[in-house]
Amino acid sequence: DQQVKQNSPSLSVQEGRISILNCDYTNSMFDYFLWYKKYPAEGPTFLISISSIKDKNEDGRFTVFLNKSAKHLSLHIVPSQPGDSAVYFCAATGTSYGKLTFGQGTILTVHP
C-alpha cells in the first residue's frame, strides 16, 4: 500500500527553466510534508517543508505547493541549475511519533 506516490520516475529540464516535481498521497492523516534531495551514496538532504495549514511555502528557488483536497503536492525549482540534478523524494508524516513515509523518488536531470 503505497501511501505516497511519485508517478514520474524521471524529469529532464534545461538549465534556467522551471522544474516541477509532483507527489500524491492517500492518507488523510498526513499533516506535514517534506522534500528531500539525494545524491548517490549519500543520505537525503532536507530542502523544504509545508504544514497542512498552508498551501504554499517558498525558500529561495524552491517553492512547495499543497492541494489538500486533491491530496497533491508539488515542488517548483526556478531557475533550475545543473547542480540540482539528483533524486528528489517527497515525504509525509501525520503520526505522533513523526515517522516519515516516502515516495519512490524522481530523478531530476538539469542540462546545461
Place this chain on the structure above:
Amino acid sequence: DTGVSQDPRHKITKRGQNVTFRCDPISEHNRLYWYRQTLGQGPEFLTYFQNEAQLEKSRLLSDRFSAERPKGSFSTLEIQRTEQGDSAMYLCASRTGVPETQYFGPGTRLLVL
C-alpha cells in the same frame, strides 16, 4: 554545527554474520529514527527513539534486528545472522520536537554476500 554521523559508511559481510551500525545524532535532538533504503525505492521506516525509549518499531524489523539508544545520545542497530535480503542503505535521522523536520546522516551501505 555538526550533522548526523554514521559509522561505518560501508560494510561487506558474509551471510550469517552479525553486523552493528552506529548513529550519532545532532546533539540537541532527542528524537532518533532508523530507515532502510533499497535500490529504486524511498527510505522505509524501521524504528524510532525518543531519548532512550524505543517507542515504535516497524514490522520490517524482524527478530534478527535490534536497536538501542542506551543514554539517549548515540544509537546502534544490530542485525544478527545477516541474509542477502538485508543488503541496503541504512539511514539514521534525528530531530527536535518542533519542527518535524528530520535530518539524515550519510547512511551505512550494507552488502551481504
